Amino acid sequence: MSSWRAWTVWGIGVFAYLVAVVQRTSFGVVGLEASDRFHVGGAVLSAFTVLQLVVYASLQIPVGMLVDRFGSRVMVSIGAVFMALGQLQISVAESVVTGIIGRMLVGMGDAMTFVSVLRLVPLWFPARRVPLLTQLTGMLGMLGQLVSVIPFLALLHARGWTTGFLSLACLSVLVVVLVLAMLRNAPHGTARAAEGSPEGTRAVLAAAWRQPGTRLGLWSHFTVQFSGTVFALAWGFPFMVAGQGYDTATAAGLMSFFVVVALIAGPPMGRFVSRHPLRRSTLVLLITGLTALVWAVVLLYPGKAPLWLMVVLVAVLAVGGPSSMIGFDFARTFNPSHRLGTATGIVNSGGFAAALVTMFLVGYLLDVQHALGLSPQGLYSLDAFRVALAAQLVVMGFGAVMVFGVRRKVRRQLAASGVHVAPLRVALGVALDEARAKRLARR
């Protein structure tokens, strides 16, 4: 049994991450109000989100290194202070520049939270619980999106922009108080191992990168997470409404379905990972293959894709979020605890870097087709989207090749330590034989 102390620390960590997700997603839900306040259209507004993501992704590795050095408590508190300052700035900002500075501060604080919170889990809980708790951390944090969409939006509509964003700043202040009062980096006695490393910071980074298991985590995260992120944060809505011709209510319903599926998929994914640790990369590849297949069917479907097909697409994309947590499991199982933050930061940069590159590629391909007169029905026509969104298949293919390549190295390393990974066919045969033998023994 884990102590109440461990659950309290984890609970506060999860709350801090949930609040970070609220801060991250709060601007996206007030697009119309932001357009009025800053007197700008969609293109400039998307710069707020893109810059916030650029800051978030580029800070992952430095943050990981800092967590290994200073521990989760300091990093989560500093992150919450940055987010409080960012939202305070947004609450009074009236120009694009001051607004973007606010969002970048939020991105900085957000970047410090997830990696630091994940690092608490293996330090406070026994190894067998870690995969499921890691999934639950990601899953519960996602509920922050609903806080943005429901109570925050209602408050902003009732009391106005400044009160809405000031309340979010106060939420992060509450996180700082809770973290300083009750969050500890590790149980007594393990605190030294959990803070500061016997190696120098650069040596920690080099060692984490040299470990093929970290890179397998990076490419797994890269390959399975980006398509869902691109869909949810950038191109999903324009594709469904302007490209496919769905009304906004249906598109909004599909987006809510995305969140529900991502929430439901977390626990089974965690259980699979703890029961079949040698099949993690196979699951990543299977989910990547399935995502590519469903995208190909949607993009090649003659005319508007039927609703059932869009439901399947959204479900597959939503599973990508929980699946990407497999990347963190690779980081954890292949690195000692004093390198865990750094390795987790490396892994977490994968999916977000891939998402940024893809967001840009899709926008660029839409623009180029329009400029060359190849999309006469409009910039956001279905045919233009077919070509632009197909770029995802190239990014997915690249990621899958990297997963295959680095997995070979990981398996060689495992074999050297006496762990041999049987081909899937053989392993499935053995599992079926065992199940049959168990059934017979029960008769």
Ligand SMILES: N[C@@H](Cc1c[nH]cn1)C(=O)NCC(=O)O
């Ligand atoms: N894979 C996500 C988290 C997640 C879990 N379930 C669905 N999504 C991830 O990498 N998150 C990083 C972050 O900062 O949120």
